[in-house]
Amino acid sequence: MKTVIYISGLFLWCIFAGNALGQSSVHALTFSAIHNTQYQSFDSILIRNITRGADTTLYYPDTTLDLGNLAINDKRHTPDGFRLFQNVPNPAAGETMIPVFVPQNEEISVGVTDTWGRTLIYNTYLLRQGMNRFTFSPGKAKQYYFTVYRKHSSGTITILNTGAGRALPAIKLEGSDSKSEFLKEAHNSEQFGFSPGDQLLLVCYSDTLESGIHSSPAASETYAFQFAWNIPCPGLSEVTYAGQVYHTVQIFSQCWFKENLNVGTRIQNDINSTDNSMIEKYCYDNIEDSCTTYGAFYQWNEMMAYTSGTQVQGICPSGWHIPSDDEWNILEGAVETGFNIGDTMWTVYEVAGLNAGYNLKSTMYWQNDGNGSGQFGFNVPPIGYRDYFGPIYGFGHASKHWSAGVYNDEDAWSRGLGCHGRDVVRLHESKNNGYSVRCLRD
Numbered sequence: 527m528k529t530v531i532y533i534s535g536l537f538l539w540c541i542f543a544g545n546a547l548g549q550s551s552v553h554a555l556t557f558s559a560i561h562n563t564q565y566q567s568f569d570s571i572l573i574r575n576i577t578r579g580a581d582t583t584l585y586y587p588d589t590t591l592d593l594g595n596l597a598i599n600d601k602r603h604t605p606d607g608f609r610l611f612q613n614v615p616n617p618a619a620g621e622t623m624i625p626v627f628v629p630q631n632e633e634i635s636v637g638v639t640d641t642w643g644r645t646l647i648y649n650t651y652l653l654r655q656g657m658n659r660f661t662f663s664p665g666k667a668k669q670y671y672f673t674v675y676r677k678h679s680s681g682t683i684t685i686l687n688t689g690a691g692r693a694l695p696a697i698k699l700e701g702s703d704s705k706s707e708f709l710k711e712a713h714n715s716e717q718f719g720f721s722p723g724d725q726l727l728l729v730c731y732s733d734t735l736e737s738g739i740h741s742s743p744a745a746s747e748t749y750a751f752q753f754a755w756n757i758p759c760p761g762l763s764e765v766t767y768a769g770q771v772y773h774t775v776q777i778f779s780q781c782w783f784k785e786n787l788n789v790g791t792r793i794q795n796d797i798n799s800t801d802n803s804m805i806e807k808y809c810y811d812n813i814e815d816s817c818t819t820y821g822a823f824y825q826w827n828e829m830m831a832y833t834s835g836t837q838v839q840g841i842c843p844s845g846w847h848i849p850s851d852d853e854w855n856i857l858e859g860a861v862e863t864g865f866n867i868g869d870t871m872w873t874v875y876e877v878a879g880l881n882a883g884y885n886l887k888s889t890m891y892w893q894n895d896g897n898g899s900g901q902f903g904f905n906v907p908p909i910g911y912r913d914y915f916g917p918i919y920g921f922g923h924a925s926k927h928w929s930a931g932v933y934n935d936e937d938a939w940s941r942g943l944g945c946h947g948r949d950v951v952r953l954h955e956s957k958n959n960g961y962s963v964r965c966l967r968d
Contacts (some may be wrong), residue, residue, distance in 0.1 A: 558708035617686035655703040659942035737778040756903035787820020796916030799828035823960030842965035851931025884948035896945025912960025
C-alpha cells in the first residue's frame with residue numbers, strides 16, 4: 527500500500543478528495559494562521575524533516591506539498607512538474623482562487639462540471655511557464671468539479687460552495703508568475719521524503735514574524751500557527767492543578783505555564799527521588815513556602831514519571847507535557863531577534879542566541895543588572911537549582927529547566943539562564959540534578 531502525505535496551506539481548512547482521486551492511503555495536514563483568535567495572513571511555510579535532514583519551503587498560494595510517493599492515480603501532479611492546487615478558500619462563499627503550475631508555456635483546457643456530470647464551462651487558455659491563477663465564481667450549486675485538461679494528462683479538484691452564488695458559475699484567468707521560488711518549491715517537493723514516525727519542524731512566516739511547531743504526524747492533522755505572544759492562552763487563562771493555580775502564556779504557537787511547576791511531596795534536598803506512588807520534589811532551603819513562591823525542583827526521572835519519549839506528560843496535568851529539546855529550541859528562536867527558529871545555533875553551540883535569554887527572564891530579582899525584558903511573558907525567576915548531591919546553588923544568579931530530551935543513560939538536555947548573559951545555555955547534565963519544570967500544552 528502506497529502512502530502519501532499532503533500538506534496544504536489553506537487559510538481556514540482543507541477538503542481532501544482522496545477517494546475521488548483514487549488514492550489508497552492519505553494523510554492530510556492542513557495549515558492556517560491566527561493572531562489570538564483573528565485570521566493572520568502568512569507568506570510561506572518551512573517544512574523541515576529533522577529525521578532525514580531535508581527541508582522545503584512553501585510559498586503562498588503555492589502551499590501544497592506531496593511527501594513520500596505519489597499514489598498511482600493522482601493526476602493533479604505529474605512527473606514533468608505540472609500541479610493543480612486546491613482552491614483557496616475552500617469551501618467558497620464567493621470568489622475563490624485556483625493556482626495551476628505548468629513547467630513550460632502550454633495550451634490547456636479548463637472544464638467545470640456539476641455533480642450530475644453536466645459541463646457548465648469549457649474554455650481553452652495559453653498558460654505561461656510558472657504559477658497561473660484562476661478566479662472561480664460559483665453558481666448556486668453546492669459542489670463543482672474543476673478539471674484541467676493537458677495534452678497527455680488531466681487533473682481535477684472538488685470545489686465546495688457555501689454562498690448563494692450567481693445564476694451560472696464563471697472562471698477568469700488572472701495572470702501568471704514565473705518567480706524562481708515557485709520553481710524551486712516544485713523541485714524541492716520532488717526531493718522531500720517522509721515516512722510515518724519522522725519528526726517535522728514546521729515554521730510559518732508572516733512579514734517579520736515567525737511561528738513554529740514540532741510534530742510527528744501519524745494521521746491527518748490540522749495546524750493553526752499562532753502569532754500572538756504575551757497573552758493568556760486563548761480559551762484557557764489559568765489551570766488549577768493539585769490545589770495551585772497556574773497562569774498560562776501564549777508565545778506564538780506554544781502555550782506554556784507562566785509559573786514553574788509545584789506539585790508533589792517535599793523531601794529533603796540531600797535525598798534522591800525514588801520510583802514510588804508519589805511525586806517527590808525539592809524546595810529552596812527545604813522550606814515548603816519557597817516551592818509555593820518559586821516552584822519546585824525535580825530530578826529528571828521523577829519529572830518524567832519514569833518514562834521516556836518526545837511528548838511525555840510526566841508530572842504535568844492532563845493535556846500538558848514536558849517540553850522536548852526541540853520545543854525549547856522553537857521557543858528560543860521565537861523570542862530571539864538575531865537567529866531564526868530552526869537555526870543550527872540552537873543545537874550546535876552550548877551558549878546560543880543574542881538575546882533569547884534576556885527575553886525569557888523576569889524583569890525583577892536577577893542580580894548584577896541581569897534582569898530580563900519580560901517581553902514575551904515567560905518571566906523566569908533566578909531561583910537557582912539543586913546540585914547532584916543536594917545543595918541549592920545560584921539563587922538570584924541563575925535558573926535551570928529540564929527538557930524531555932535524553933542525551934544518554936545518565937544525562938538529559940537542560941536550559942540555563944544566568945545574570946551575566948543575555949543568551950541561553952543548552953547543556954546535557956546529570957539526571958540526578960534538581961531543576962525547575964515548565965509544562966507545555968499538548
